[in-house]
Amino acid sequence: MARTAGSHSGITGPRVRAAAQKLFARQGFAAVSMREIAREVGVQVGALYNYTPDKQSLLFDLMQSHLDALLAAFQDDIEADPVVRLEQFVQFHIHFHHDRPDAVFIAYMELRNLTPANFAQIETLRRAYEDRLEAILRAGVITGDFAVADTKIATRAVIAMLTGINTWFRADGRLSLDDVTAQYWQMVCKSVSASGGLEP
Structure with missing residues (x-):
């Protein structure tokens, strides 16, 4: 199938993924058609298949890219004090996810729309981050x-708490992101009885 005139794989491919991410986050995966994605990109619907086999592949690619970037970006010094490491994790998680609201929404809310094989791969990446x-x-x-008492339960509870910030935080609100991060750090400390300025 020939490409639409004026398209270029190095330009149109990222535009297809960006359009899909925007529409999936706004409308939900099930409600978005390939025709809508094509319209958002500005190409004919048939041209999309030069860049992705189908809508499911687009969803998987978006989730995988997000989690690969997350894992690559987080740096942990295993020789450092655990309290310092935990504080760095809290700061990293909040700021990384704040900069990518659409990707975060899709990564958490659209898991149910993955095929079993794709779900298994995404779950492996999610668990690698939880680890x-x-x-x-x-x-x-x-x-x-x-x-x-149970580090696995505590891990999921902390991640859920931190990721939840994306659902309510607004940059023009009463508190800055740094203010919110500081307060969430104190809450995380308390929840795991860390010695970060709080008594166990």
């Missing part, structure tokens, strides 16, 4: 800085 935090919590339990 980074769980390793920090386990290290803190060993040093006595954290008092966590």
Whole structure:
């Protein structure tokens, strides 16, 4: 199939993914058609298939790209104090996700629309990220800085708490993102009984 005149794979491909991300986040995966994505990009619907086999592949690609970037961006010094490592994780998670609201929404809300095979791959990436935090919590339990009965449950609870900021935070609101990050850090400290200025 020939490309639409004036299109270029290095330009149109990213535009297709950007359009799909925008529409999936605004309307939901099930409600968006390939025709709508083509209209958003400014190409004929048939031209989309030069860049993606189908809508499912677009969804998977968006989720995989987001999680690959997340895993690549987070740096953890395993030699550092567990409390310092946890604070760095909190700051990283909040700021990384704040800059990518559409990608975050899709990554969490559209899992149900993945095929079983694609879901399994995305879950593997999600668990790899959770493992980074769980390793920090386990290290803190060993040093006595954290008092966590089940590090896996604590990991998921902390991630859910931090990711929830994206649903309500507004840059023009009462508090800055740094203010919110500082308060969430204190709440995370308390939830795991960390020695970050709070008593266990």
